[in-house]
Amino acid sequence: MKLPVFVVDAFTAKAFHGNPAAVCLLENKLDEDIHQKIAREMNLSETAFIRKLHPTDNFTQSSCFGLRWFTPANEVPLCGHATLASAAVLFDKIKNVNSTLTFVTLSGELKARRAEDGIILDLPLYPAHPQDFHEVEDLIKTAIGDTQVQDVRYSPDTRKLLVRLSDTYKRSFLENLKVNTQDLPQVENTGKVKGLILTLKGEPGGQTPAFDFYSRYFAPWVGVSEDPVTGSAHAVLSSYWSQQLGKKDMHGRAIFLFFHFFNFKLAFLLICTIDLKMQ
Template sequence: MKLPIFIADAFTATAFRGNPAAVCLLERTLEEDAHQQIAREMNLSETAFIRKLQPTDSFTQSSRFGLRWFTPVSEVPLCGHATLASAAVLFHKIQNRNSTLTFVTMSGELKARRAEDGIVLDFPVYPTFPQDFHEVEDLIKAAIGDTLVQDIRYSTDTRKLLVRLSDSYDRSFLESLKVNTEPLPAIEKTGKVRGLILTVKGEPGGQTAPYDFYSRYFAPWVGIAEDPVTGSAHTVLSSYWSQQLRKKEMRAFQCSRRGGELDISLRPDGRVDIKGGAVIVLEGTLTA
């Protein structure tokens, strides 16, 4: 088996920042177990597999492809940064001629289109609903101790728990906050929660770049202690902060150690455009 493989840093214009994803191009069907084995070998938060939908399709000419995402431990239904990385590989390395690509995925059809300063992902928006604190108190306290919480929401579609910290906290507090993810899968083992979002309100117009909100994302349930930059989490965050700030156009920053920027635009049709840059840092051949 020989597969072209790439690593791209997504949601950044600078190498070694953003969120790295591996991208494999499949000329033909891959054995089912091999997807997980390759993802485990790559040991990144996600490995993406792009496949042709028809034998006559071409990675340079076609505009529709199948796309799947795997963490080192399991397949996931949606991954924003690995979708961005996949589009970057097709646009910039394979020289795909189309302006828009459509990926057929577990979450339906997702589109990625060229932009002057990045790639725009066309994703669904997932609403959040108020969550009773006492139902998730043990989980939150295990993760962040006695940190003050302003609001708690739950996304039924994505099984993500959104915890908004007090407005008395700023970006530097969120960045330095020590989050204990190790006990979380044992505390929440019903399957209701598969990801934890921590977020704080931004400081538009400040001395630094104006961001509308900041976040961090944790998914130990799928083998990811902390994800550097998470497009799928922003399908939830965009819904929440759009309501809170009464804005449709927002700029977000994910406060991981690597960090990443996302430009967000909510559309009237109930979807969201998420724009980010990507830098391809490795290309080679996987042999096994």
């Protein structure tokens, strides 16, 4: 059985930029363990598997598909950049005729729709609640040492810990900050935290374009030391900063990447085929 696999750079219009994801189109059902083996072989932060929901569906005409995401280590409940990559494969390579695609996922139905300058992806907003610093102090100090922290929030829906650094820091500080991710799974092994978001308030003026917030994302618990830019993290960041800043339309910057809220562009890097011999 041959499986087409696309490698797509999300959040960018240039090859070798952005955040790469593998996208696999499934004509037939796969054995459960094969998903993880393919994701491990692709060795990207996420590999997405698009599947037909009904035998009569096809990738060109149908508008609703199943979607799952796997890191090299395990399945995850939500991945923004791999969802965007999946929509781009269907729209731009398979030539799907619909203007909007619906993906049935572990996080509910996600929609991606064509836009004049790319694809708009609708992700859920997940609230982050105040977190007692002392309960996560070991985790934070292991990750960033004595870096000053202004706010700590926790998202139970995504199991992400949001750490806002002091407003006294500049963007360059966050970009150059050395983060110890290797020891985090040992320090936090209860399963409560599966991702660490470091974020910083944007700098007012003097910059083109201006940004409302900056961020970096780390998920060694699922086999991803640092992800260049993460849609699921921004589902938490957007909720937090919208509340903090009193804004609905925001510009954020993840390390090396610019995006405007959830309006993303993509660049295709590679199309390959996996030949599976089922035994």
